[in-house]
Amino acid sequence: MLIPITEIELSKLRLQANRSTRRRMNYNFHKQYHDPIQRMLNAMNCGTYLQPHRHKNPDKREAFILLTGRVAVVEFNDIGQVLDHIVLDHRTGNYGTEIPVGTWHSLIALENGSVVYEVKDGPYTPINDKNFAPWAPKEGEKTCAQYLEDIIHQLNLK
DSSP states (O other): OOOOHHHHHHHHHHHHHSSSSSSSSEEEEEEEEOOSEEEEEEETTOOOOOOOOEEETTOOEEEEEESSSSSEEEEEEETSSEEEEEEEGGGGBOOOOEEEOOEEEEEEEEETEEEEEEEEEEEOOOSSSOEEOOOSSSSTTTTHHHHHHHHHHHOOOO
């Protein structure tokens, strides 16, 4: 049976993200965490914080394809300096990006209601799925908002 990704599904997910204290929500297409390919929709609003992380040991590739909105994907070096970034935005022709194994990265929603389709190697094991960057604030810390603003300013993304 085909699994549609329509405006109806995206609207429902964006509504859930709006109601979430984290300002984001995901919908998993994979039914089990041990699925070898993790596939999901991620709806994000401005101000949501995704702590920079990488997928190493076990190594995992990850790709993001923009469905709606505007999202920056930022790459960092081992000490937290920005190495590169891409703004996913249909108006500029930037539709997606793939993250190489072991690359520090984060996503920043630049428009409310942004949705990306994410594909990542599985399986998902919470204890080792992500290696969180020790040089960035942990989700929920008071400095997260300022950290996001600093990156947005540094990359002139306003």
